[in-house]
Structure formats: structure tokens, C-alpha cells
Amino acid sequence: MYTPVMTADEVDALIARVYPQIWVDGGRSFAIEAIGPGPARLRMAYAERHLRPGGTISGPSMMALADLAMWVVVLGHVGPLELSVTTNLTINFLRKPAQVDLLADARLLKLGKRLAVGDVTLRSAGAEAAVAHATCTYAIPSS
Amino acid sequence: MYTPVMTADEVDALIARVYPQIWVDGGRSFAIEAIGPGPARLRMAYAERHLRPGGTISGPSMMALADLAMWVVVLGHVGPLELSVTTNLTINFLRKPAQVDLLADARLLKLGKRLAVGDVTLRSAGAEAAVAHATCTYAIPSS
Amino acid sequence: MYTPVMTADEVDALIARVYPQIWVDGGRSFAIEAIGPGPARLRMAYAERHLRPGGTISGPSMMALADLAMWVVVLGHVGPLELSVTTNLTINFLRKPAQVDLLADARLLKLGKRLAVGDVTLRSAGAEAAVAHATCTYAIPSS
Amino acid sequence: MYTPVMTADEVDALIARVYPQIWVDGGRSFAIEAIGPGPARLRMAYAERHLRPGGTISGPSMMALADLAMWVVVLGHVGPLELSVTTNLTINFLRKPAQVDLLADARLLKLGKRLAVGDVTLRSAGAEAAVAHATCTYAIPSS
Numbered sequence: 001m002y003t004p005v006m007t008a009d010e011v012d013a014l015i016a017r018v019y020p021q022i023w024v025d026g027g028r029s030f031a032i033e034a035i036g037p038g039p040a041r042l043r044m045a046y047a048e049r050h051l052r053p054g055g056t057i058s059g060p061s062m063m064a065l066a067d068l069a070m071w072v073v074v075l076g077h078v079g080p081l082e083l084s085v086t087t088n089l090t091i092n093f094l095r096k097p098a099q100v101d102l103l104a105d106a107r108l109l110k111l112g113k114r115l116a117v118g119d120v121t122l123r124s125a126g127a128e129a130a131v132a133h134a135t136c137t138y139a140i141p142s143s
Numbered sequence: 144m145y146t147p148v149m150t151a152d153e154v155d156a157l158i159a160r161v162y163p164q165i166w167v168d169g170g171r172s173f174a175i176e177a178i179g180p181g182p183a184r185l186r187m188a189y190a191e192r193h194l195r196p197g198g199t200i201s202g203p204s205m206m207a208l209a210d211l212a213m214w215v216v217v218l219g220h221v222g223p224l225e226l227s228v229t230t231n232l233t234i235n236f237l238r239k240p241a242q243v244d245l246l247a248d249a250r251l252l253k254l255g256k257r258l259a260v261g262d263v264t265l266r267s268a269g270a271e272a273a274v275a276h277a278t279c280t281y282a283i284p285s286s
Numbered sequence: 287m288y289t290p291v292m293t294a295d296e297v298d299a300l301i302a303r304v305y306p307q308i309w310v311d312g313g314r315s316f317a318i319e320a321i322g323p324g325p326a327r328l329r330m331a332y333a334e335r336h337l338r339p340g341g342t343i344s345g346p347s348m349m350a351l352a353d354l355a356m357w358v359v360v361l362g363h364v365g366p367l368e369l370s371v372t373t374n375l376t377i378n379f380l381r382k383p384a385q386v387d388l389l390a391d392a393r394l395l396k397l398g399k400r401l402a403v404g405d406v407t408l409r410s411a412g413a414e415a416a417v418a419h420a421t422c423t424y425a426i427p428s429s
Numbered sequence: 430m431y432t433p434v435m436t437a438d439e440v441d442a443l444i445a446r447v448y449p450q451i452w453v454d455g456g457r458s459f460a461i462e463a464i465g466p467g468p469a470r471l472r473m474a475y476a477e478r479h480l481r482p483g484g485t486i487s488g489p490s491m492m493a494l495a496d497l498a499m500w501v502v503v504l505g506h507v508g509p510l511e512l513s514v515t516t517n518l519t520i521n522f523l524r525k526p527a528q529v530d531l532l533a534d535a536r537l538l539k540l541g542k543r544l545a546v547g548d549v550t551l552r553s554a555g556a557e558a559a560v561a562h563a564t565c566t567y568a569i570p571s572s
Contacts, residue, residue, distance in 0.1 A: 022195075052164075053161045053162050053226060060165075060206060060211075063207070064203035067206070088233070088235050088236070089232075090231070090232070092231050094396040094403055095396065109378070110416070128287075129287070133405065135376065135378055139544075230401070230423070231521075237546055252559055253558075258373070262562065272430070272539075276538050276546070280373070282401075304482045307477070307478055337450060339512060345515045371483075372488045375519070375520050376518070377519075378516065379515055379517070
């Protein structure tokens with residue numbers, strides 16, 4: 001529905017520059033696999049520090065991935081407006097993730113001038129069923 | 144409305160035992176200041192790794208704090224059922240946090256046998272206005 | 287992913303029997319067009335009493351449609367457990383609906399024994415872009 | 430925290446003028462009991478058409494009340510900008526309401542120039558425990 005204005009590599013380079021804390025954390029946990037058209041895809045590497053009691057990936061790790069995936073799809077479509085900020089995020093945790101990488105598919109539902117709304121589906125690599133589903137709103141600064 | 148069955152120290156010790164990843168991360172970022180009756184209070188120390196572009200505390204750090212605060216208030220009221228898991232979290236980001244510690248006040252709205260629902264208000268230490276507000280549902284395992 | 291256990295006509299008859307208030311309100315505003323497999327579809331007839339200032343379909347009418355669509359897809363998949371109740375609903379309003387019928391496509395993300403989670407996309411009849419998107423959790427009573 | 434700029438009577442008159450569908454529906458189901466400072470309070474009269482299977486007040490009736498209460502508190506604080514629209518609403522249903530009037534206490538968490546965020550607590554008249562809790566964002570048009 002919407003056409004990106006940046007490539008995955010350009011968004012990756014932008015985030016590495018403006019937000020090194022997240023991008024190189026523990027050796028680059030996150031990779032952008034696609035930016036659109038269609039859903040953007042991120043991959044979060046399976047790592048012990050993402051775990052919670054019971055051995056599964058923690059809720060906060062999944063929320064961070066969902067929020068980052070939405071940020072990536074927004075940046076990819078509005079350009080380098082890195083001060084875009086989340087105003088609302090809702091997440092439902094559906095199933096216990098497997099002990100493998102986690103994939104996030106982020107989709108824009110509405111790209112307005114001031115607000116972007118989308119949803120993000122999280123799946124364990126190699127599986128069909130969603131482990132979590134988030135909806136997210138970003139406020140876009142005036143360019 | 145509800146009466147805790149564990150003290151702040153007991154919940155602290157439980158989490159240190161079952162979830163060391165979060166509790167000692169970077170030198171113990173989180174402290175339980177109160178467990179109830181009334182709202183439970185957590186404090187997240189201000190630290191550079193919680194920041195996002197623009198110099199403010201990142202959304203994922205605030206979501207992690209809100210989720211943890213809700214977990215603490217649930218554990219404090221149901222006892223050591225550490226496999227309680229978040230099923231739903233909604234957060235609204237309201238204001239730019241100051242460059243100081245962040246306080247989370249978590250309140251139980253409903254403590255059922257299987258589900259606990261509450262809300263969490265995040266404020267910068269020393270300030271009145273909320274920087275974020277979350278509602279959160281936890282599923283409680285059969286004891 | 288999930289297979290219905292009731293037909294659209296059977297769910298329609300069930301609701302007409304247990305919930306006549308909604309089904310025959312103002313002359314039957316809602317129709318079930320599909321029950322699955324795949325998304326269930328409901329249609330809400332355009333009617334003046336659904337309008338709000340500015341001439342568009344009101345938020346509460348869209349929320350009622352989303353909630354009903356989720357109830358229909360849950361009933362269609364668990365059978366006549368009409369005491370299934372919503373525990374959580376989140377809706378994002380995306381665009382001004384046109385002055386035509388509204389379609390709701392409801393999809394199950396997770397059908398557990400006690401909780402069902404899904405999302406609902408609302409579109410104006412004949413249009414592609416979503417006017418609203420909801421996620422919804424139902425608690426299913428023991429059968 | 431915020432000071433109203435309209436009285437309860439003025440908001441009531443405004444809504445009666447711009448949104449007669451809701452206000453006089455079935456003989457005026459809703460009354461504004463307070464507008465602030467502090468939470469605004471609405472009362473929804475107990476009426477058979479608000480019921481769902483099991484004899485309790487329906488989810489859509491509670492969502493309509495929460496959304497209206499938020500609209501009232503927004504209008505009371507920004508003045509007659511009746512084209513303010515909901516962008517996001519999240520509701521948790523907590524307990525079965527009693528067969529009496531329902532009260533809604535709406536509180537502004539943030540009143541910005543373009544967005545207002547608040548929460549609404551619903552209680553059965555005469556009871557302490559919440560039956561539902563909603564958070565809600567309104568977009569405010571340029572005046």
C-alpha cells in the first residue's frame with residue numbers, strides 16, 4: 001500500500017549512527033531483513049540475555065523487538081526522521097517462543113502526516129503461529 | 144483493596160533467584176521501594192544504556208520497567224508463582240522523561256484466580272506529571 | 287489455521303436466540319457473511335443512528351461491530367458458549383469511514399482453552415484501506 | 430492538574446446540539462455529574478437495551494460510556510471542539526456489573542495541543558471495585 005523511501009541498508013546505517021546503544025548491543029542482536037513494499041521484517045538473534053524464568057524469550061525483549069520493527073518501517077517510509085517516537089503500543093502474548101531467533105513482520109496500517117499506525121506479528125524462526133502481536137502508533141515530527 | 148502476602152525484600156530475593164538476568168543487569172538497575180498495600184513502587188536507575196536518540200529514556204526501557212513493576216505487584220499478592228506471564232500490555236507515552244531515575248507505581252485493578260489486571264504510572268523522580276501509563280494483564284499459573 | 291465448528295447460519299440463529307437486543311436492533315443492522323476458515327466477515331448496515339458529529343460512523347458503533355465480529359468468530363470455533371466475554375479490546379481508528387456499509391474481518395490469532403485472541407479489520411464496503419483495527423481477547427467458559 | 434474551561438451544563442448543551450443521536454437516545458441515558466477539576470463523572474442509566482446474555486451490561490455499552498466520558502472531559506478542557514475524535518481506546522473488563530446505573534470517572538493524563546490521553550474507571554453505582562478500566566487518546570483539531 002505504501003512505498004518505502006529508504007532501503008534496509010540505509011535504515012540500518014541511520015540507526016547505527018543515531019542509536020548505537022540498541023544496534024550494537026551485545027554484538028548486534030537485530031538485523032533488518034526487508035523494508036517493504038509489504039511488511040518490513042526484523043530478526044532478533046536468540047541470546048541468553050533475552051530469556052526469562054522458564055527459559056523463554058522475555059516479554060520486554062519481545063516488546064523491544066516489536067517497537068524497533070515499527071520504528072524501522074516508519075523510518076523506511078518517512079525518511080530519516082529519527083526523532084519519531086512511540087505514542088502507544090499494545091501487545092498480546094500468544095504462545096511460548098521456541099529457543100531460536102525471533103522474526104518480526106511490521107505492517108503500516110496508516111501513514112499520516114503526524115501519526116503512523118501499524119501492527120507487528122512476532123514468530124519463532126521456522127514456525128507459522130504467531131508468538132505475539134502488537135499494534136503501535138508513532139508520532140512523526142515535522143520535517 | 145488487596146493485601147500483599149510477600150514483603151518487598153522477599154519479592155526482591157525471589158526475583159534475584161529466578162531471574163538474575165534482569166535483576167543484576169548492569170549492576171542492579173531496579174529496586175523495589177514498596178510492595179503495598181496500595182501501589183507497589185519500583186525505581187529504575189538512570190543509566191546511559193536506557194537512552195534513545197534525543198537523550199531521553201527509551202520506550203523499551205519504560206516498557207520493561209512497567210512490565211516488571213506489574214510482575215512485582217502480582218508476585219507480592221499471589222506469592223512465589225514466578226511463572227506468571229504477561230498476556231497483554233498497553234502503554235501510552237505521555238511526556239519526555241527527565242534525565243533522572245524513573246519511578247513506577249503499580250496498582251492492582253483486579254486480582255482473580257487466573258488473571259490479574261493492573262495499571263502502572265511512570266514518573267520522573269521528583270516530578271508530578273506522568274511520563275507514561277500502562278495497563279497490564281498477567282496470567283497466573285495454578286499453584 | 288483453525289476450523290469452524292458452526293456455520294454462519296447456526297451462529298446467526300444462536301445470537302438471535304440469546305441476544306435479541308443486538309440482533310434485531312432497529313431492524314437487524316448486522317449480518318454474518320462468512321464464518322471461516324479464514325477470517326469471519328460481518329457487515330453493519332449504514333444507518334443514521336450510527337453517526338457522530340461530522341456525519342461519519344461513530345466510534346462506539348465501530349467498537350460494537352469489532353466486538354461482535356470477534357464474538358462471532360469465537361462462537362463459530364468453540365460452539366454455543368455464548369457466555370464467552372470480552373476481557374480486553376484495543377482499537378485504533380485510522381480513517382474517516384465512508385457513508386456506506388461497514389465490513390469487519392475477524393481473524394483468530396490464538397484459540398486456547400480459556401482465552402481466544404484475535405484481530406478485526408474494519409473497512410468501508412468497496413474500499414481497500416482499513417478505517418479501524420482492533421485486537422480483542424475473549425475468556426471462554428468451561429464447557 | 431488541568432482546569433476546565435466549560436461547565437458540565439455547557440458541555441451537556443453542546444453535545445445535545447451537535448450529537449443528538451447519543452444524548453436523547455431512549456430518553457437520555459447519560460448524565461454529566463461533574464466536569465472537573467479532578468475526574469469528570471458520567472452516569473449511564475440502567476436500561477434493558479444495554480444488557481447482554483447473562484443479564485449484565487454489555488461490553489459495547491461500557492465502551493460507549495468510556496468513550497463518551499473521555500470526550501466530555503476533553504471538551505470540558507479544550508472548549509467546543511466537537512470534531513475531536515478518538516484515535517485509540519483500550520479497555521479491560523474486570524468484573525460483572527451490577528444491575529444498577531454505571532458511573533464513569535474520566536481523568537486527563539496528558540492534555541497536549543494535538544492529542545489528549547486519559548483513563549476512565551467504570552464502577553457500578555454504590556460499589557467500590559472497578560468493573561472496567563479504559564485508556565483513551567483523542568486527536569484535537571486545530572481551533
